[in-house]
Amino acid sequence: MDCGSADKKRGFQSSRLLRSSTDHLQNGNSELTVENGHTALVIGLKDKVGILARTLMIFEEYGINLSLIESRLSKRDKGDYEFLIVCEEKADKLDTVLDKLKEKAKYVQVLSPPSEKKTIPWFPRKIKDTDTLARSIVGYGADFEADYPGFADLAYHARRKEFADIAFNYKYGTPIPRVTYTINEIKTWGTVFGKVTELFPTHACREFNHMFPLLVENCGYREDNIPQLEDVSNFLKDRTGFTLRPSAGLISSRDFLAALAFRVFHCSQYIRHGSNPWYTPEPDICHELIGHVPMFADPNFAQFSQDIGLASLGAPDEYLEKLSTCYWFIVEFGMCIQNGQRKAYGAGLLSSFGELQIQMQGMGRQQPC
Structure with a gap:
């Protein structure tokens, strides 16, 4: 996942969203x-x-x-x-x-x-307020730029809009709508799932390897099946109190961390375009369920994530930027030493076959936190 390009999109789409909303209501071009x-x-x-x-x-x-x-x-x-x-x-x-x-x-x-x-910036006071966070998106899930995989595929555009609409209309406390994934979508999932899971026994940390088989057993994690967010959310809730909510697009760092304070993780339900299963410019369901979810099922990691979320509530912008940058590098590219060997626990590594190999071979840039 090219997270740098996603960050650039955040600022661009935020301003564009404000302009297009007001322009359209006024039937004109003035702000x-x-x-x-x-x-x-x-x-x-x-x-x-x-x-x-x-x-x-x-x-x-x-x-x-x-x-x-x-x-x-x-x-x-x-x-x-x-x-x-x-x-x-x-x-x-x-x-x-x-x-x-x-x-x-x-x-x-x-x-x-x-x-x-x-x-003091606004922040949610109760878990139901996460509905407000989820709708304050800076990039709707059906908006693509010209270099986006599947940009010319109109059917993929329509499919992404289906997922975005599900997320946008979701309300806290209701079941996450189940999705019937297509044969091609399952094939893309299977390509990623089959390849990265080969490396987990030797490359992933012990906490990840303890939780992943439980997801296979309880949530339908397998090569020929894309798990449903509702099943995974229920599993997480029983394990650590975390729940998933579908995400309609990119949200701000402040809103993302604020949801963690209530043990809520914004999770994509769509899957990357099948033409390039090894690349996605935004987090998709492969990245979320394979990379992130196993660690949110670990009690210590779940508590750490909630602590970061609580620290973000009402924090000034300069403090929030440091907090979100620190958390992002940890949860996406985090590594640790176990029994004298490097092991990965970051989702950006564990959901990417190439990234995981590069880091484990010591070829990537590494820096202690």
């Missing part, structure tokens, strides 16, 4: 101008009689004036509507209102940047 002290929201509502009036009553109940309301047919859910609403209140004063809106709306997205005077 939405939000006055200081105001907040812009996009709210997705089902096409039901009186639903908008009932939603707007929430603002009235809390004495919040609205300066703009625009509507359009939802691009995410056919037959439903979404509304751009600008309210005369700062985003950091709307926590209660946002909670009320989420009870009625299919999704709520805050478009306005945070107030400059705000010193």
